[in-house]
Amino acid sequence: MRLLVTGGAGFIGSNFVHFLLEHTDVRVAVLDKLTYAASREALEGLPCDRVELVVGDVTDVELVDRLVGRLTDDGDAVVHFAAESHNDNSLRDPSPFVHTNIVGTFTLLEAVRRHGVRLHHVSTDEVYGDLELDDPERFTESTAYAPSSPYSASKAGADHLVRAWVRSFGVRATLSNCSNNYGPWQHVEKFIPRQITNLLDGGRVRLYGSGANVRDWIHVDDHSSAVWTILNHGRVGETYLVGADGEKANLEVVRLILELMDRNPDDFDHVTDRPGHDLRYAIDPTKLRTELGWEPRFTSFEEGLVRTIDWYAAHRDWWGPKKAAVEAGYAAKGQ
Numbered sequence: 001m002r003l004l005v006t007g008g009a010g011f012i013g014s015n016f017v018h019f020l021l022e023h024t025d026v027r028v029a030v031l032d033k034l035t036y037a038a039s040r041e042a043l044e045g046l047p048c049d050r051v052e053l054v055v056g057d058v059t060d061v062e063l064v065d066r067l068v069g070r071l072t073d074d075g076d077a078v079v080h081f082a083a084e085s086h087n088d089n090s091l092r093d094p095s096p097f098v099h100t101n102i103v104g105t106f107t108l109l110e111a112v113r114r115h116g117v118r119l120h121h122v123s124t125d126e127v128y129g130d131l132e133l134d135d136p137e138r139f140t141e142s143t144a145y146a147p148s149s150p151y152s153a154s155k156a157g158a159d160h161l162v163r164a165w166v167r168s169f170g171v172r173a174t175l176s177n178c179s180n181n182y183g184p185w186q187h188v189e190k191f192i193p194r195q196i197t198n199l200l201d202g203g204r205v206r207l208y209g210s211g212a213n214v215r216d217w218i219h220v221d222d223h224s225s226a227v228w229t230i231l232n233h234g235r236v237g238e239t240y241l242v243g244a245d246g247e248k249a250n251l252e253v254v255r256l257i258l259e260l261m262d263r264n265p266d267d268f269d270h271v272t273d274r275p276g277h278d279l280r281y282a283i284d285p286t287k288l289r290t291e292l293g294w295e296p297r298f299t300s301f302e303e304g305l306v307r308t309i310d311w312y313a314a315h316r317d318w319w320g321p322k323k324a325a326v327e328a329g330y331a332a333k334g335q
């Protein structure tokens with residue numbers, strides 16, 4: 001089996017490539033533009049008879065057609081991670097979000113349609129908007145779309161295109177909408193790595209607003225196993241929600257990080273809130289668990305977080321050079 005993995009040099013995509021090398025015998029071509037969010041380092045040292053890196057843009061019609069055209073319509077597939085992924089950046093400049101997330105997905109859809117190749121489209125729970133803190137319901141596959149930010153709206157647009165291409169053109173695609181991931185190789189702009197690396201750098205933890213906002217955390221390896229399960233056993237045209245019952249208020253997460261790094265859990269700063277900040281995300285993963293038998297392996301958030309802290313402590317060479325520019329951008333917004 002051969003896979004074309006778009007965005008395979010990013011946080012989740014690169015962890016997925018490592019997952020494939022460890023647990024399967026598939027051969028992988030990564031298509032990645034190597035934006036600021038990518039890590040060539042995350043793919044270094046992998047066997048070249050199994051992994052090929054193609055540096056290019058998912059909106060490049062000819063390149064995408066050529067790469068998809070190398071795959072067969074019998075067993076091979078495209079797994080589509082490539083995206084602009086950070087909400088705060090989408091508030092500053094939505095343009096690359098619309099281009100990569102919507103036009104990129106359109107470009108891939110046209111290529112898989114021409115060549116009859118199977119596609120798995122990776123999306124986010126943010127397409128459903130947010131929930132009240134005390135809402136007893138969680139997101140399910142039938143929750144109405146109500147995205148809040150330019151990022152989530154662009155992902156919602158991409159999801160709609162995939163569903164339309166399935167229905168109108170018979171494209172063989174599945175979709176997954178996952179909750180917040182954490183783990184190795186996540187860019188220091190994101191919440192958990194930002195706080196860990198602030199502390200490793202002698203800086204302070206920065207919490208947006210009151211910190212009451214809830215995110216539903218899943219370890220990136222569990223997201224990888226879910227995508228692999230859906231790719232192999234999912235029903236074409238179906239959407240699967242991916243989550244690991246990991247709801248935590250941001251305030252709880254920063255206190256836990258401080259504690260695990262031997263600091264005073266009250267020693268953090270409240271900073272300017274994100275405009276339009278979604279209050280709560282929560283995934284009901286029943287369909288994925290009961291229909292496809294998927295189970296997360298990281299059932300303890302604390303254990304996953306300890307491993308993540310250790311990983312960042314050991315990989316300062318990778319994140320160190322990115323840190324100053326990211327923090328300067330946040331400081332300019334009072335964050």
Ligand code: NAD
Nearest residue numbers: 007009010011012033034035037038057058083085180181
């Ligand atoms: P990331 O920002 O770490 O990585 C994105 C990758 O896509 C980078 O390697 C980047 O170079 C590449 N890319 C960007 N624009 C490109 C283009 N035009 N052409 C080719 N490559 C391009 O993102 P991530 O956190 O790994 O997210 C991966 C996917 O998973 C995204 O589709 C995101 O919406 C989705 N997702 C993320 C989370 C999360 O918690 N991070 C949760 C659910 C879903």
Ligand code: TDX
Nearest residue numbers: 085086087124126180189190191194206207208213250
């Ligand atoms: O310094 C910070 N302080 C803070 O309190 C940062 C960077 C974030 N936050 C808050 C905002 C959110 O409530 O932490 C929460 C998580 O923030 P992000 O890491 O920016 O993630 P989020 O906006 O929830 O989106 C993430 O999950 C869904 C990914 O970035 C998306 O790509 C994915 O679709």
